Every structure is written in C-alpha cells, then in structure tokens.
Amino acid sequence: MAEIVLDxxxxxxxxxxxxxxxxxxxxxxxxxxxxxxxxGCGKSTTLNMIAGLEDITSGELRIGGKRxxxxxxxxxxxxxxxxxxxxxxxMTVRENMAFPLRLAKVDNATVEKKxxxxxxxxxxxxxxxxxxxxxxxxxxxxVAMGRAIVRNPKAFLMDExxxxxxxxxxxxxxxxxxxxxxxxxxxxIYVTHDQTEAMTLGDRVVVMRGGVVQxxxxxxxxxxxxxxxxxxxxxxxxxxxxxxxxIENDTLRTVxxxxxxxxxxxxxxxxxxAPREVIMGVRPEHFEDAHLLDEPTRDRGVVFxxxxxxxxxxxxxxxxxxxxxxxxxxxEELAELAADAGSAEVxxxxxxxxxxxxxxxSVAEGATAKIWFDNxxxxxxxxxxxxxxxxxxx
Amino acid sequence: xxxxxxTDSTGRKIRWxxxxxxxxxxxxxxxxxxxxLSFKTPETLNDGNFxxxxxxxxxxxxxxxxxxxVRALANSIGIALIATAIAVVLGTMAAYAIARLDFPGKRVLxxxxxxxxxxxxxxxxxxxxxxxxSLGLFNTWPGLILxxxxxxxxxxxxTLSAFFREIPWELEKAAKxxxxxxxxxxxxxxxxxAAPGVFTTAILVxxxxxxxxxxxxSLTSTEASRTVPAALSFFTGASQFEDPTGTISAAxxxxxxxxxxxxxxxxxxxxxxxxxxxVKG
Numbered sequence: 194m195a196e197i198v199l200d201x202x203x204x205x206x207x208x209x210x211x212x213x214x215x216x217x218x219x220x221x222x223x224x225x226x227x228x229x230x231x232x233g234c235g236k237s238t239t240l241n242m243i244a245g246l247e248d249i250t251s252g253e254l255r256i257g258g259k260r261x262x263x264x265x266x267x268x269x270x271x272x273x274x275x276x277x278x279x280x281x282x283x284m285t286v287r288e289n290m291a292f293p294l295r296l297a298k299v300d301n302a303t304v305e306k307k308x309x310x311x312x313x314x315x316x317x318x319x320x321x322x323x324x325x326x327x328x329x330x331x332x333x334x335x336v337a338m339g340r341a342i343v344r345n346p347k348a349f350l351m352d353e354x355x356x357x358x359x360x361x362x363x364x365x366x367x368x369x370x371x372x373x374x375x376x377x378x379x380x381x382i383y384v385t386h387d388q389t390e391a392m393t394l395g396d397r398v399v400v401m402r403g404g405v406v407q408x409x410x411x412x413x414x415x416x417x418x419x420x421x422x423x424x425x426x427x428x429x430x431x432x433x434x435x436x437x438x439x440i441e442n443d444t445l446r447t448v449x450x451x452x453x454x455x456x457x458x459x460x461x462x463x464x465x466x467a468p469r470e471v472i473m474g475v476r477p478e479h480f481e482d483a484h485l486l487d488e489p490t491r492d493r494g495v496v497f498x499x500x501x502x503x504x505x506x507x508x509x510x511x512x513x514x515x516x517x518x519x520x521x522x523x524x525e526e527l528a529e530l531a532a533d534a535g536s537a538e539v540x541x542x543x544x545x546x547x548x549x550x551x552x553x554x555s556v557a558e559g560a561t562a563k564i565w566f567d568n569x570x571x572x573x574x575x576x577x578x579x580x581x582x583x584x585x586x587x
Numbered sequence: 588x589x590x591x592x593x594t595d596s597t598g599r600k601i602r603w604x605x606x607x608x609x610x611x612x613x614x615x616x617x618x619x620x621x622x623x624l625s626f627k628t629p630e631t632l633n634d635g636n637f638x639x640x641x642x643x644x645x646x647x648x649x650x651x652x653x654x655x656x657v658r659a660l661a662n663s664i665g666i667a668l669i670a671t672a673i674a675v676v677l678g679t680m681a682a683y684a685i686a687r688l689d690f691p692g693k694r695v696l697x698x699x700x701x702x703x704x705x706x707x708x709x710x711x712x713x714x715x716x717x718x719x720x721s722l723g724l725f726n727t728w729p730g731l732i733l734x735x736x737x738x739x740x741x742x743x744x745x746t747l748s749a750f751f752r753e754i755p756w757e758l759e760k761a762a763k764x765x766x767x768x769x770x771x772x773x774x775x776x777x778x779x780x781a782a783p784g785v786f787t788t789a790i791l792v793x794x795x796x797x798x799x800x801x802x803x804x805s806l807t808s809t810e811a812s813r814t815v816p817a818a819l820s821f822f823t824g825a826s827q828f829e830d831p832t833g834t835i836s837a838a839x840x841x842x843x844x845x846x847x848x849x850x851x852x853x854x855x856x857x858x859x860x861x862x863x864x865x866v867k868g
Contacts, residue, residue: 282780
C-alpha cells in the first residue's frame with residue numbers, strides 16, 4: 194500500500210497526438226479514486242501509464258515516494274483488472290488466481306492459502322477447478338478481481354471493470370467492489386465513463402476531457418460546485434439544464450423569465466468579471482411544481498409557464514420534460530457532451546428542459562404547467578471558455 | 588410449406604452427397620490403385636484387375652531387405668523432423684514479432700519472406716548445388732535441412748502470425764501486470780494458446796519436407812543423405828528386364844504411413860476455440 198503521485202504526467206504519441214496533458218493528481222494511501230470522462234478523454238491512457246503498459250512522455254510518476262517512470266510493470270507491484278477481464282483461458286480459475294504468485298515464486302502452501310482466501314472473499318470456492326469459458330460474465334469478473342487481490346499489491350488499477358456486465362449485475366458488483374476496497378484498504382484507481390459509478394464509488398473523482406483534468410474533488414463537491422460547463426453537464430443524471438441568458442444589472446434575462454440574482458450570486462459574478470452573455474445552469478431537482486409550494490417559498494424563486502412535453506412518473510418523483518422556444522445554449526463543451534451521449538443528431542431546435550417534480554404534482558402531459566425554480570441554486574457559466582462564474586473555489 | 592422445405596433440403600443433401608462421393612473417389616482411386624499394385628505378384632501386375640487375384644507381401648519384404656530403402660527412410664525421417672523443428676521454432680518467434688511489434692523494416696521482412704515462397708525452386712537448384720559443393724554441404728543432412736528450412740519458413744511465419752493475431756493482446760498485458768517478464772508471458776500464456784497454430788504449421792512443414800523430390804534428387808548423390816522420394820527413382824528390378832512397379836508401389840505405401848501418423852498425432856491437438864473465455868466481447 195502506498196500513495197501514488199502523478200506530477201505533470203504527459204503522454205504524446207509519436208504521431209504528435211497529445212493524449213494526456215500535464216496531469217497532476219496526488220492519491221493518498223488507501224484512497225479510492227475515480228478517473229471519469231467520455232471516451233477518448235485520456236483516462237485509460239493515464240491508467241496505463243500508471244500501470245507501466247505505456248511510456249510516460251514527460252512528467253513523473255511516484256509510487257510510495259519512488260520514481261516509477263522507467264520501471265517495468267512487474268516491478269511496480271500493482272495489480273490491474275481489465276475491462277475484458279483478460280483471463281488465461283488455458284488455466285483453471287485456481288491457476289488463474291495463482292499465476293501472479295507462481296511468478297513471484299511463492300511456495301505452494303502460501304499460494305494455496307491465499308487463493309483459497311481470495312476465492313472465499315469473492316464467492317468463487319466452488320468454481321476453482323473450472324475453466325474461464327465455463328463461467329458466467331459475473332464470475333469471470335470476480336476471477337479477474339481475485340487475480341488482482343491475491344498478492345496484496347500496493348495498488349489496484351481497474352479499467353472499466355464492470356462495463357461488460359448487464360445492468361443489474363453491474364449495480365450488484367458496484368457495491369461489492371466498494372465493500373472489497375474498504376475491507377482491503379488498498380489504494381485503488383478506477384477508470385469509468387459512467388458518471389453513476391464515479392459518483393457512487395469514489396472517495397474522490399477526477400473528471401477528464403481531451404487529456405486535461407477538469408476538476409478533482411469529492412463526488413458531492415463536483416456535483417454542487419462544478420468548475421466548468423463540462424463537469425456540470427457530465428456529472429448528474431439527468432444532467433443539468435443549460436439556458437442562454439443575458440445579465441442586466443442584477444437580473445438574468447432568460448427564456449424562463451427574468452431571474453433576479455441573489456446577493457451571493459451577484460457577488461460571485463462581479464468577482465469573476467462576468468460577461469453580459471452567459472449560460473445559466475439549473476439541476477432538474479431544483480425545479481418544483483409551483484402549486485405545491487407555499488407563498489413565501491414561491492416568491493423566493495422564479496416561476497415560469499410551459500407545456501409539458503413528456504411526463505415520466507418514477508414513483509418517488511416525476512420527470513417533466515419541456516421544449517422551449519429560443520436559442521440553445523452553445524459552447525464547445527456542451528457540443529462534446531452531446532456528441533458523447535449520442536444525442537447530437539437527435540436534438541431538435543429549441544431548448545430541452547428536464548425537471549424533477551415531487552410525486553404529488555398534478556402536472557399532466559400536454560397541459561400547461563407552472564414550474565418554480567430556486568434562483569439561489571442556479572449556476573452561471575461563461576460561454577466562451579466554459580468556466581463556472583458562480584464557482585466559489587475550494 | 589414445411590413439407591416443401593423438407594423435400595428441398597433432402598434434394599440438396601442428395602446432390603451434395605453425390606458430389607462428395609465423386610470427389611472422394613476421384614482423389615482416392617490412384618491411392619487405392621497403388622495399394623492394390625503393391626500386393627500383386629509380378630505375374631499378375633499387368634492383368635488390369637483392381638482387386639489382386641493373387642495376394643502377396645513379397646514386395647514389402649523385398650523393399651525392407653533393400654539397404655538403400657531402409658537407409659533412405661531413416662534419412663527422410665531425420666531430415667524432415669529436424670527441419671520441421673527448427674522451422675517451427677524460428678517461425679514462431681518471427682511470427683510473434685510480426686504480429687505484435689512495430690519495428691522498422693517489418694513490411695520489408697514480410698515481403699521478402701513472401702518473395703522466397705514465390706520464387707521458383709527449380710531456378711535455385713543449380714546455384715544451390717554449386718554453393719553446397721564448395722561449402723562441403725553437398726550430399727549431407729544439413730545440405731537438405733537448410734534449404735527445407737528456407738522454403739518452409741515463409742509458410743510457417745504466415746500461418747503462425749495469423750494465429751498470433753487471434754490471441755487477445757490484453758492477455759499479455761495482464762501477464763505483465765501479474766509480474767511476468769516478456770519471456771515468461773510468451774512461454775506461459777501466449778505459446779500455450781498458439782499451440783493449435785504451432786501444430787498446424789508443424790504438419791504443413793513436415794509434409795513439405797517429406798514430399799520434396801527436387802532438392803532431394805539434386806543435392807544428394809549417395810545413400811548417405813538420399814531421402815525416400817529420391818531413392819524410389821533409383822529402384823531397379825532384379826534384372827534390367829524386370830519392372831520394379833511392385834516394389835515402388837510398396838515403398839510409396841510405406842512412406843505415406845509416417846505422414847498419416849504425424850497428422851493424426853498432431854490433429855488431436857488442433858482444437859478450435861482454445862482462447863474462448865479469455866475476454867468478454
């Protein structure tokens with residue numbers, strides 16, 4: 194077990210493509226850290242550089258205080274779980290899990306003990322003599338984990354270990370991964386493109402985009418205080434609503450109406466030198482059916498009227514979708530997020546708005562609804578560079 | 588509908604079965620004919636009967652009493668096995684490099700090996716003869732083993748690199764992460780998975796070496812290194828008026844047996860789907 198430090202780690206391929214640019218992360222001993230981002234953001238490359246499967250172009254990687262750039266993977270004492278599991282098909286489960294120990298020339302009795310132990314933790318005891326081809330997806334995944342934990346490495350690296358499982362099993366395995374990590378207390382670096390996994394698993398989350406770290410922080414901190422449009426749009430499901438707006442004195446004029454800026458927000462905007470044209474972001478849960486609120490609360494926020502496009506009742510709450518006339522919020526970050534979600538072609542003209550209302554709401558599909566939102570919970574972004582103008586910093 | 592579809596597929600089955608029978612008969616008749624000739628006595632040799640009227644093992648007894656044949660058989664087995672072993676080991680290493688690594692000159696190497704395979708061997712016989720004579724390799728085992736390796740390596744490299752490409756690269760990464768050196772990763776993970784490819788290649792190379800006549804007849808002069816295909820052409824009858832057809836047929840049958848044994852032995856190891864279960868997807 195050891196802390197892992199990435200100091201301005203950069204990867205540039207021979208053809209000149211910059212995959213990872215000056216990544217600075219300090220991972221504490223025993224920490225569970227998540228690298229998250231859309232495909233091609235450099236998260237897997239970063240992981241492979243830590244593993245030693247790819248060379249580091251510049252910068253330094255230190256594990257337990259020692260420089261590791263030039264060490265072969267086998268000398269770094271870290272274990273890795275691959276997305277495809279990469280089990281050795283000609284070996285039984287037992288042999289698969291024992292393989293790292295055999296290579297380390299551990300004596301037979303210890304190998305047997307450790308494999309039995311790991312199999313017990315992962316509930317694989319009755320499958321030890323089977324070959325990987327006879328196992329289910331979840332079992333294979335557990336064998337891959339077992340191969341990683343048998344030799345008590347300094348750190349675990351996991352490259353989207355759950356993405357090949359079906360949805361139900363994924364949720365189940367997510368909790369077991371979390372439990373296992375707590376139980377073993379081993380430093381873990383986990384790569385995923387799924388923001389739900391990132392939010393639920395990690396002590397801290399690193400959001401990456403185009404090889405550059407966007408923000409590092411606890412999941413809740415990223416959710417509440419995203420540093421820029423990209424993080425705001427990536428973290429959270431359904432994602433944050435973005436509406437273009439214009440600041441006039443202490444009012445933000447948007448298609449949802451004029452939003453009076455609270456003192457807190459106005460202060461932050463002044464400090465950040467906000468431009469006139471901005472993008473306003475509101476999370477779906479900060480909306481509510483205006484009829485359900487008492488007078489004082491309603492007056493504190495902003496109320497707008499719109500026709501409900503689609504209504505999804507989830508039982509505990511309702512998701513109401515609106516399409517509003519007007520220009521979509523436009524920025525590079527948002528375009529990339531849309532492309533990653535595959536919705537770039539689907540989106541019609543106009544603004545799509547997702548609101549989460551309480552189950553008691555009586556809004557109906559096709560009908561006009563009065564919707565309220567909290568004007569102190571809005572976030573304001575600069576469309577030119579995407580930074581969060583209401584970001585209070587750390 | 589179902590009935591019509593049924594008769595249709597039955598009709599198709601019959602057509603295919605007939606076609607298969609024609610192909611098999613066409614391919615096997617000459618072989619059976621040789622077999623039949625090898626059991627005939629000299630008197631009934633030319634009677635035109637497919638099934639011998641008088642059976643005899645005389646031909647087999649005769650060839651095994653001929654020292655030239657026994658010696659040639661030993662030469663054949665030795666030379667083919669050694670050439671196969673060396674070609675497969677070298678081919679495995681070369682194919683692995685070609686499948687996995689990006690190195691300068693890779694395309695040239697692949698191109699040149701293809702060129703060797705395409706080059707008409709008969710054009711090389713005279714130069715090889717001269718070279719081997721001046722190097723003292725003429726009429727020795729290495730004198731045949733070396734050209735066999737040269738001409739079977741391209742085949743070996745091609746077959747094996749196709750097999751190596753099928754093995755998921757992640758297995759090697761996993762082995763590295765598990766603490767294996769590149770050598771260990773190759774020996775303990777990659778090579779066992781490439782086994783079907785290695786055996787396939789071994790069979791092909793062995794057959795090539797075993798059947799070669801051109802080099803065997805040109806680069807040997809005595810029974811010290813003459814292989815069976817060459818030795819067969821030197822068979823004579825008991826007198827110059829006697830036809831050695833019977834003994835040649837018996838010898839031809841005998842030299843087919845090692846190939847069948849070799850193929851059957853290795854074929855059991857060629858199992859498809861050895862890599863299944865390695866990676867999901």
